[in-house]
Amino acid sequence: MWDWVGHDVVKSLGKVVSCAVAIGFGLTLLAVTFDGSTAQAGEREIKRGKVIWNNKSNCKNCHGWAGDGRAHPRSPPGPSLRISELDRESMREVIACGMPGTAMPHHDRHAYTDDRCYGLTKDDLEKEMMPKMGNKPIRPTEIEMVIDYIEARIKGRGKVTLEECEEYFNRVGAKGCAKLPKLADVTN
């Protein structure tokens, strides 16, 4: 008989435990939901980052709209950012400061007026090493957004697909996209 009581105790203990597990799980779900909402805030930044990428600073002229390094014929080609291994911190520096001795321009309007970029000022750099100022300066908050965009839509993505192209140009059947392979046919 005691056995049975014992069993009941064990059973109800089991319930308590599974209840705790359920609460724990619920909390995890809640955390996921909260995460989901920050991801939504992220979408806003990504969208604004795309506008900067596309319109404001002509990143796409040199890096290609898809960041794959297919530059506009009249622009100096930039490397593919799809295979970039730079972390956020280094990207921030490259976008703000450009890369001395290369065509990558700086976008911090005060770059090289003090030592904020690689500890260098204009006086430290030979003229031909000095990065050009980008098309337009980009504010630090905007640099964060363009990085959000690169991280979300460019970096680590494999081949450029028809679907990606249509999404970028916001139009199904967009003319320049037709030659690209369909996502389903691409093995990355």
Ligand code: HEC
């Ligand atoms: C005038 C052409 C040009 C423009 C405009 C340009 N880039 Fe670049 N970018 C380059 C070149 C060239 C390099 C490579 C320099 C080197 O390593 O020789 C580069 C390098 C980079 C890198 C480093 C990649 C790596 O993995 O090393 C990042 C990130 C980058 N560009 C982002 C941007 C962003 C974002 C914009 C727009 C705000 C932009 N670039 C505008 C030409 C350009």
